[in-house]
Amino acid sequence: xxxxxxxxxxxxxxxxxxxxxxxxxxxxxxxxxxxxxxxxxxxxxxxxxxxxxxxxxxxxxxxxxxxxxxxxxxxxxxxxxxxxxxxxxxxxxxxxxxxxxxxxxxxxxxxxxxxxxxxxxxxxxxxxxxxxxxxxxxxxxxxxxxxxxxxxxxxxxxxxxxxxxxxxxxxxxxxxxxxxxxxx
Numbered sequence: 327x328x329x330x331x332x333x334x335x336x337x338x339x340x341x342x343x344x345x346x347x348x349x350x351x352x353x354x355x356x357x358x359x360x361x362x363x364x365x366x367x368x369x370x371x372x373x374x375x376x377x378x379x380x381x382x383x384x385x386x387x388x389x390x391x392x393x394x395x396x397x398x399x400x401x402x403x404x405x406x407x408x409x410x411x412x413x414x415x416x417x418x419x420x421x422x423x424x425x426x427x428x429x430x431x432x433x434x435x436x437x438x439x440x441x442x443x444x445x446x447x448x449x450x451x452x453x454x455x456x457x458x459x460x461x462x463x464x465x466x467x468x469x470x471x472x473x474x475x476x477x478x479x480x481x482x483x484x485x486x487x488x489x490x491x492x493x494x495x496x497x498x499x500x501x502x503x504x505x506x507x508x509x510x
Contacts, residue, residue, distance in 0.1 A: 335474045335501045340494040343478045349486055351454060356485040361446045362437060364462055364485050366454040367397040373409045376448065382411050383440035383447035385433060387457035389415030397452055412440065418457045422492030426457065430464040430500060437465045459487035463497055467504055474501035 355365030355375070369375055370386065384404070390396030401413045414436045416429045433449075440447040451457035459481055466477035474497045481487055489497070 335498050337491055337494045337498055340474060340478050340489075340497060341491065343475065343482055344488055344494070346482075351486040353485075355448065355450075355454065358462060358481045358484040359466065361441050362462055362465075363446065363448045364454050364458050364481070364487070365448050365450045367450065367452050369454070370397055370399050370448060370450040371403075373404070373407045376409060376411070379446060379448075381446045381448045383413075383436070383445050384411050385414045385416060385436060385447065385449040385458070385461060386451075387416045387418050387433075387449060387461050388420075388451040389417045395419055395452070397450065412436075412445075416457070416461065418451070420451070420456045420490060422490050422495075424492065425496070426460055426493055427464075427496040427500065429461065430468065430496075433461040434465040434468040437462070438469050455486065455488045456490055456493060459485070460489045460493040460497065463489070464500060467497070467500055473505075474498060 355363050355369040357363050363381065386397055386399050388397040391398065400415060404411050404413065416433060418424055418426050437447050449458040449462050463477040463481055466472045466480065467474060
């Protein structure tokens, strides 16, 4: 067994961090890192809140037409309300088998571009606890050099999150891959 595998993070490690004194989020949205907000569907649809917080970049991590599992915001939703913004739709489903890792790079690049432009970004899904949190954690790992544990702890200290075990596993895989790249 290689050293990186022996010291790697596993799902149980991340689950312990997430489940420690877990309760539903107290707020509809929270700033979890400077300029990055995680929020719910209600926040994503509240243009007044977005204006008040000066959020000009939005990642919908529950993008799609099904009102049961998705949030129906898109470019047209915001422009029809006189709120121009940069928008990224990620058609994720909050199921352990969903391969959210396919969207880690595009999500991280979008968030990084927003912050580079001195913008603020809202990453949301229906509840703001699983899909959106996973994308933000992946961003912190890929662009800020954090380990999975560091990123989960940072976000968890700002917002009650609860990514499903499949997403936590994908973050563990990302952690292992990034550790290997850092060793080169």
